[in-house]
Amino acid sequence: MDQGHDEGQDRNRDRGERPGADRGRNRNWSRTDVLRWTVAAVVLVVLAIPWFLWGNDTVVAGLPIWLWWHIGWMGLAAIGFWVFATRAWGVGIETSGTPAGTGESATNPGEPAADTDGDRR
Amino acid sequence: MSVTLQIGIIVGYLVLALLVGLYAYRLTDRTAEDFYLASRTFGTVVLLFTTFATLLSAFTFFAGPNVAYLNGPEWILVMGVMDGIIFAILWYVIGYKQWLLGRQYGYVTVGEMLGDRFGSRRLRGLVAGVSLLWLFPYVMLQQVGAGTALEALTEGAISYGVGAGLITLFMIAYVVLAGMRGIAWTDTLQGAFMLVMTWVALLWVLAAIGGPSAATATLRETAATAEFLSLGSNYYTPQWMLSTAITIGFGVAMFPQVNQRFFAAGSKTVLKRSFVLWPILCVLLFVPAFMLGTWAAGLEAVEFTGDGNVLPLILAEYTPTWFAALVIAGAMAAMMSSSDSMLLSGSSYFTRDLYRPFIDADVSSRREDLIARIGVVGFAITAFVASLYNPATLFEIGDAAFSGFAQLALPVMVALYWRRTTHTGITAGIVGSQVFYLSSVFLWFVPGSYAGWTAGIVGMLLGLALTVGVSLVTSPAADERQARYFEGVGVESGD
Numbered sequence: 001m002d003q004g005h006d007e008g009q010d011r012n013r014d015r016g017e018r019p020g021a022d023r024g025r026n027r028n029w030s031r032t033d034v035l036r037w038t039v040a041a042v043v044l045v046v047l048a049i050p051w052f053l054w055g056n057d058t059v060v061a062g063l064p065i066w067l068w069w070h071i072g073w074m075g076l077a078a079i080g081f082w083v084f085a086t087r088a089w090g091v092g093i094e095t096s097g098t099p100a101g102t103g104e105s106a107t108n109p110g111e112p113a114a115d116t117d118g119d120r121r
Numbered sequence: 122m123s124v125t126l127q128i129g130i131i132v133g134y135l136v137l138a139l140l141v142g143l144y145a146y147r148l149t150d151r152t153a154e155d156f157y158l159a160s161r162t163f164g165t166v167v168l169l170f171t172t173f174a175t176l177l178s179a180f181t182f183f184a185g186p187n188v189a190y191l192n193g194p195e196w197i198l199v200m201g202v203m204d205g206i207i208f209a210i211l212w213y214v215i216g217y218k219q220w221l222l223g224r225q226y227g228y229v230t231v232g233e234m235l236g237d238r239f240g241s242r243r244l245r246g247l248v249a250g251v252s253l254l255w256l257f258p259y260v261m262l263q264q265v266g267a268g269t270a271l272e273a274l275t276e277g278a279i280s281y282g283v284g285a286g287l288i289t290l291f292m293i294a295y296v297v298l299a300g301m302r303g304i305a306w307t308d309t310l311q312g313a314f315m316l317v318m319t320w321v322a323l324l325w326v327l328a329a330i331g332g333p334s335a336a337t338a339t340l341r342e343t344a345a346t347a348e349f350l351s352l353g354s355n356y357y358t359p360q361w362m363l364s365t366a367i368t369i370g371f372g373v374a375m376f377p378q379v380n381q382r383f384f385a386a387g388s389k390t391v392l393k394r395s396f397v398l399w400p401i402l403c404v405l406l407f408v409p410a411f412m413l414g415t416w417a418a419g420l421e422a423v424e425f426t427g428d429g430n431v432l433p434l435i436l437a438e439y440t441p442t443w444f445a446a447l448v449i450a451g452a453m454a455a456m457m458s459s460s461d462s463m464l465l466s467g468s469s470y471f472t473r474d475l476y477r478p479f480i481d482a483d484v485s486s487r488r489e490d491l492i493a494r495i496g497v498v499g500f501a502i503t504a505f506v507a508s509l510y511n512p513a514t515l516f517e518i519g520d521a522a523f524s525g526f527a528q529l530a531l532p533v534m535v536a537l538y539w540r541r542t543t544h545t546g547i548t549a550g551i552v553g554s555q556v557f558y559l560s561s562v563f564l565w566f567v568p569g570s571y572a573g574w575t576a577g578i579v580g581m582l583l584g585l586a587l588t589v590g591v592s593l594v595t596s597p598a599a600d601e602r603q604a605r606y607f608e609g610v611g612v613e614s615g616d
Contacts, residue, residue, distance in 0.1 A: 041210050048202045049362065050352070057351035059341075062333025066352040067408070070198050074205050074404040078397055081209060085393040092538070093218050094611030 034092045037084060044080060048073050124275050127446035131271075134450045135291055138307045138457075142295050145303030153489040157229050157469040158385045159302035165394040171305040172382050172395070173402055174312035174458040176204060176373060181406075182315075182452040183266055183430040186414025190431045193349035194415040195357040197407050199366050205403035207370030212396050215374050215530070216383035218537050220392060221611045223384040231380050231529075232474040235536060239544040240600030242478045247548065248529065249474030251555055252377050255525035256467045257504060259376075262522070263460040264289060264508040267453055273433050274449050282509055288457065289505040296461045296501075297494045301385065304461050311454040316406055318451045322436060322444070323409040329439040330420065333412075339419035346418045360573030368577035371530035372523035377466035378459070468496035521562050524577030528554040531585040539589075540607055546592025554584030 050069040058065040084091075149155050163171070181200075189196045219234065228234040232252070236245025264285045271284030279287075296304065330336050340346045348354055373379055386392045417423040417435045425431040432452070436445035472493045477484055484492070532550035536542045560567040561576035569576045597603060 045202060045206050045210070048206050049198045051359070054353050054359075055351050057341075059334075059337055059350060062335075062337050063412070064194065064337075064350050064352065067194065067197060070201055071404055071408065074201055074400040077206055077209070077400040081400065082397045084213075085397050089217075089389070089393055090611060092214075093221065095607055095609060096612070 029088075029091045029094075033088060037088055037091055040080060040084075044073075044077050048077070124278050126443055127274050127449070128279070130443070130446045131274075131450045131453065134454060138310075138454070139291075139295060139298075141307045141310070142299030142303040145299045145306055149300055149302060151490050152486045153469075153472070153493060154227075154229060154486070155302070156300040156490050156493055157381065157465065157473075159300070159305060161224065161385055162387045163305060163382075163385050163391060164387055165391045165398075167305050167309050168382065168386050168391055169395040169398055169402065170312035171308035171458075171462075172379065173406075174308035174315070174455060175378050175382065175462045176208075177312070177315065177406070177455045177459065181410065182455055183270070183432060185407075185411055186417075186432045187425070187427070187430060189411040189414035190418045190425055191427060192356040193346070193354060193418075194411055195352065195354070195362065197411045199357075199362050200407045200411070201400075201404060202362075203366040203370035204373065204407075205400040207366060208373050209396055209399045211371065211374040211530070212383075212392075212399065215380075215534060215537065217389075217392055218606070218610070219380070219383045220386055222606065225610070226605075229381070229384060230377070230470055230473050231375070231533065232470065235533065235547070236474070236478070238536065238602055238605045239547065240598060240602060241544050241548075244544060244548060244551075245474050245478060247551060249470040251529060251551065252375070252470055252526070253467060255522045256377055256463055256470075257500075257507070259522040260460055260463050260467070260500070260504040261508045263456045263463070264505055266456050267460075268508065269429065270433070270449055270453055270456075273429055274446065285505060285508050288453070288460075289501050292457055292461050292464060293498050293501045295457075296464045296497045299461075301465060304458070304465060305385075307454075308458045308462070311451070311458045315451045315455050316402075318448050319406060319409045319413075322440065322448050323413055325444065326413060326416070326435060326439045330416070333416075336416040336419065340416065343419045349415060349418065358573055361575070364573075364575040364578045368527040368575060368581065369523040370527075371581065372525070372527035372577075375526040375529040375533070376463075376523075377470055378462035381466045381469065464497045464501050465493075467500050468493045471496045471500070524575070524580070525555070525558060527577055528558050528580050528584050531581050532588040535585065535588045535592075537606055539592075540603055541592055542588065543592045543595045544598045544601055545595040546588050546590075549591040550584045550588030553587040554580045557583050 048070060050066045050073075053066040053069065056064075056066060060068055150160070152160075154160055185196060185200065219228075219231065222228060222234055226234075226237060228237070230249065232245040232248035235248055236242060267288040268281040268285030271279045271288070272281045275284075295307075299307070327333060327336065330339075337350065340349050353359070386395075413435060414431055417425065417431055420435075420438075422438045423431065423434050425434055433445065433449060436448055440448075472489055476492060476496075477489065529551060532547050532554070535550070536547050557567075558576060558580035561569050561580070567576070571579050
């Protein structure tokens with residue numbers, strides 16, 4: 001679960017290998033990692049509203065109890081984000097290989113993209 | 122006397138912002154990338170607060186408490202989910218990937234990023250055009266908010282039109298001078314100032330009305346607000362809460378001024394830290410701001426009918442004049458920090474994705490910088506003129522713009538994460554969802570609601586289905602660069 005730390009070394013090792021050898025699929029992060037963090041993200045979204053307290057009007061210390069849940073949940077979200085940022089940052093995004101276009105005849109970065117678009121219609 | 126004092130505070134505030142802008146101007150290179158993105162150098166505090174202040178607009182400070190006053194505090198949950206969590210996740214999913222690609226290939230706008238990948242100038246222009254279409258009413262909304270606030274604050278001494286005009290003039294001067302760097306610095310001041318002011322206002326009002334428990338008890342005893350404390354209502358249905366949170370959350374991420382900030386971070390560490398602190402910052406602002414609106418609903422002293430804004434009424438009743446003026450000045454600052462960022466981004470979309478590719482491809486960076494500043498002036502003045510004829514309420518226009526931007530999010534995400542996306546696919550997704558959503562807003566026979574779900578969210582799903590479906594049945598064009606978003610991403614990025 002500690003991939004984050006040696007990620008830099010992996011990247012260095014992978015650099016210079018055949019571009020696109022794995023069709024861009026990440027070698028440092030497994031499918032399970034992506035799935036695990038996707039589920040965590042969905043749970044964070046879904047339970048930020050305490051649906052199980054629907055219709056509940058209990059008041060604690062001057063605020064509805066469902067608001068306290070939400071406040072606590074936002075704190076939990078920040079902790080979750082921190083765990084993600086330290087352990088899994090790059091999941092699903094960073095890939096090995098050579099940046100596309102570095103060796104090809106790509107247009108200059110920032111230049112308008114090719115003008116040929118009209119031809120294919 | 123009090124009117125003079127209030128205007129004095131607002132003017133003082135504006136002068137301070139202008140000084141910061143001038144200082145930033147002295148530091149800028151005269152290049153387009155520096156004007157738009159401060160040369161990608163933001164640190165954590167600046168990135169965090171500039172994004173925060175950019176998101177806080179008239180919508181948060183005026184429309185938000187109004188909604189809470191009229192319908193109850195569930196609005197906090199909706200805002201928490203949309204901004205605190207959904208937007209934070211998109212900060213990573215869209216933002217981090219955009220940041221990496223932006224550093225690698227020098228992109229300044231999302232249209233440029235897509236145009237390059239799909240080898241299409243038209244797609245680039247389409248994304249910019251759609252963005253400007255939604256951005257314009259939203260800039261107008263900010264000017265309407267500023268005009269209304271100034272008129273209310275000065276009890277009519279400054280009329281709506283003059284107020285909105287003054288703010289527009291100030292913003293033009295400021296944006297043209299300061300560029301992204303100056304805007305981000307004043308945002309940082311404004312965001313922090315507004316956060317502190319909101320808490321002071323809350324404590325002040327609570328002290329006057331006997332604390333949160335007493336305020337909440339009053340809500341329960343008042344017939345009109347007795348339902349406020351139980352979660353959910355006829356207004357806050359699960360479908361409506363989720364639809365609103367999802368469309369606005371995704372919409373925020375595609376708003377030009379927010380999306381462009383994804384490109385501006387100085388390092389990966391900056392992105393990580395801002396991402397972690399984000400939900401806390403949101404909850405720290407939303408709870409006091411919207412509870413003030415909610416508690417006011419139980420107070421006989423505050424009579425709000427839906428016309429104008431509730432926050433100034435509360436402050437006028439319970440806090441000294443100078444403090445009310447400070448908060449209103451802060452709220453206006455929040456509106457301006459949204460507007461100035463919008464003007465800057467709108468102008469960069471125009472020069473970068475419309476002017477450069479279609480009119481003058483060989484424009485130098487220095488000249489592009491000049492054209493961008495001229496674009497700011499044109500955009501602001503046109504929006505000001507429109508604001509004088511403002512037809513609908515703040516909330517309705519704001520909501521339409523957010524959902525309009527939300528339509529862009531899923532096609533862009535599909536393109537970022539699915540290699541098989543074709544140029545025809547993403548174009549179909551963008552055009553189809555926009556046509557559908559625009560129809561639901563403007564054509565009476567296209568419903569705005571589907572079994573409780575808003576047209577915004579139905580449009581998003583349509584855009585997703587079209588992007589994926591059409592990509593599956595078409596083949597990539599010859600000049601697409603399919604590998605661009607998938608190989609070696611992040612290889613060069615340092616911390």
